[in-house]
Amino acid sequence: MIIGILKEPVGESRVALLPDSVKNVISWGVSVLVEYGAGAKSYSPDPLYQEAGAEMKSRLEILQASDMVLTINPPSLEEVGRMKPEAVFLGQFNALFNQEFTQSLIQNQRTAFSMELVPRTTRAQSMDVLSSMATVMGYKAVLMAANLLPRFFPMFMTAAGSISPARVLILGAGVAGLQAIATSRRLGATVFAFDVRAAAKEEVLSLGAKFVEVEGAKEDKGAGGYAVEQDEDFLNRQKEAIHEQASKSDIIITTAQIPGRKAPLLVEERTVLAMKPGSVIIDLAASSGGNCALTQPAQTVEVNGVRVVGVDNLAGTLPQDASKMYGKNYLNFLKLIIKDGQLNLNFEDDIVAGTCVCHQGEAVSPRIAQLINT
Structure with missing residues (x-):
């Protein structure tokens, strides 16, 4: 052979x-x-x-x-x-x-x-190649965000005053999201995470992040551990919760994907506009449509001082x-x-x-x- x-x-x-x-x-x-x-x-x-x-x-x-x-x-x-x-x-x-x-x-x-x-x-x-490559992507996404962010990740106590830690929001707590949480925490950031799967909460908390909970998510035991599409009511409540957290975040890393379907829209344009200038969004779902409304595959878009990075083959880096x-x-x-x-x-x-x-x-x-x- x-x-x-x-x-x-x-x-x-x-x-x-x-x-x-x-x-x-x-x-x-x-x-x-x-x-x-x-x-x-x-x-x-x-x-x-x-x-x-x-x-x-x-x-x-x-x-x-x-x-x-x-x-x-x-x-x-x-x-x-x-x-x-x-x-x-x-x-x-x-x-x-x-x-x-x-x-x-x-x-x-x-x-x-x-x-x-x-x-x-x-x-x-x-x-499972998806999990292997998601590990690489979650890790590298945080390093990319740290390079783009115009401030420190950890808290510093200096003679020039105190520096507060960066606030990171991770959307999707699968393998990539959990790796992003762990890497962000190692760098000293305060981390919040969201996922529609109830089982993700315990994993998020175990890594030292805070879980953003929106009740009423639909789950499917036959989905093999993946997220599934949600109804209109849940999606509206989800967007409001994400909007509230995102407007206070320095970095958002989005990882949510549904096999064979367009990536769910989690970060609306109004949310990007509400973020602080200098903030960074790393969209790991760019190849399947993106989780952010402003994402362009393989491009960095800057809107109102917020950079939206549509990553392409991050594992290859x-x-x-x-x-x-x-x-x-x-x-x-x-x-x-x-x-x-x-x-x-x-x-x-x-x-x-x-x-x-x-x-x-x-x-x-x-x-x-x-x-x-x-």
Whole structure:
């Protein structure tokens, strides 16, 4: 069996597998081909892959020779067409949101696994790329905000007087939000956090933040730990609570997303206008529409002295550790579908089935099947 690892597009610094992970895969009796320069931006030059036992090849050679192709971002549909018909494609395709790409995979009878579809179960935690990258993003978002904020994070007692701590509001207390809370607290800020999930309150409080509570949130045990869409009444009360807290905050970090849907609007334009000049909003949901009304993907917008940063691929700004975490998630998943050096797709396994976008033209993941049938 041959596994190919592609170089990511311009603007992406991560790589699907670092040399240490490649060494692991080769120990299973699998051959690995790596595109020239694939790990360069993750500080893993070609000689390190060769030392690990991989062969360096061109992109076209990898597409044509591999039984499985690994990426992070999806390649072009033209490149998918150059793969062997029976080859398996593994990456993070945002399959629920990127419906055109998903439909094309199905229509062209491809077999593809999209890692953001990994079920959020205890058994699948070691394969959860969303959680891994959310950890990176939550940490880096706070550092970005600290760099932009025109004042200190911690409280200082100086001969020139006292400096009060920065006030940070975190919207969404999933993995990214909790990491943002922890990092903000380490830097000495006073932190408030909001989440529609009641279970998040205990975690927020355990990290030393204060929980902003809005009663009456709808929850769905079948949502796999994700937030779900709320009714109009709750949304109105939520916006008022956020507006009140935001107008007193120096920094807002938004992390709220709903898989396969546009990100919920949490910070209205009036809220931005009510914030103090010099305040900063870091919107981690920019790629799916943004949690702030003024967010522009991959851009910084300044309104009334408030900077709104629509981040794009923040995980890629820490390419070494992000790639290491990503690769470990991939290795744990590959162990499920590679046995004795050969591909073995067991769709009776809930993780394998739940992560599979399609197999030979048929939708496999229940979430994908539901999407294409509606």
